[in-house]
Amino acid sequence: MSSIICPYCQNPLQPTEERTYTCENNHSFDLAKQGYLNLLPVNQKKSKDPGDNEMMIAARRSFLELGFYDPLIESIKQLVNTKLSFQSDNITAFDAGCGEGYYSEKALNNLPHLTTKILGTDISKYAVKNAAKKYKNNFYFVSSVYNLPIADSSTDLILSIFSPFKPEEFKRILSNSGYVIIVSPAANHLREMAELIYENFRPHTTNIIEKMSTEFNHDSTTRTTFTLDIKSAEDLLFLLKMTPYYWSTDIERLENITSKKELSVTADFNIDIFKSK
């Protein structure tokens, strides 16, 4: 796992004895029971428990495993297959802000003509714990996308779905011929849900292309839009708990949604592809 580096001195981290990784300066990290590493230095934690909490992670897993967002996965895989060309068939793919791991497993695995070594990180230890426990062939670690414990030029494909990112860090870890795929909400994402909460729906806007332009050339934007036909109050609640709405809206307004047993909601994504300059 030589593409993983020590968060303190940036030297490669190597597995030494069975469940420990160390660098040449003897900084040492124990592999957790579930098979992940915690590589987030305490001084990079902005709170005791940064990132998504246990309930958010559980809701995300429950909803994603129902397959509602699988058309997005198909779009990503098709784009990788038709638009990207790598120098080797063996690539290292990295899921930045991986959540509970559904996308790293489903979107980066089994790509036509490619064998992928899959890495994933998230600042939430609940996210990483759940990812590592379920997807044992991938390698997950706790870290911040703003300060990645990954060696320079060691990844070929970076996937970032609805997560924060820092273009300079992506540039540093990406190989010369690598790609970054960023998925973000397009104008009407979850529109019907938002309309039940707010008086006026404000379509999503984005500055991702502008933000990435300091380090990357923009290759393309592909918009993927489909309908989520949700048929139970339970599934609806899973979706609601994945969104910021659940955590920032008062209970009376949330009842406009939680009182419903079904709802058709628009899923609307932009998939942006970037290449190093």
Ligand SMILES: C[S@@+](CC[C@H](N)C(=O)[O-])C[C@H]1O[C@@H](n2cnc3c(N)ncnc32)[C@H](O)[C@@H]1O
């Ligand atoms: C909306 S979720 C998306 C998760 C996953 N990509 C998905 O689509 O299911 C955003 C994720 O970013 C993580 N996150 C927030 N700040 C982060 C940071 N500085 N570094 C790494 N991950 C971070 C959160 O813990 C959360 O899991």
Ligand SMILES: [Zn+2]
């Ligand atoms: Zn070190």
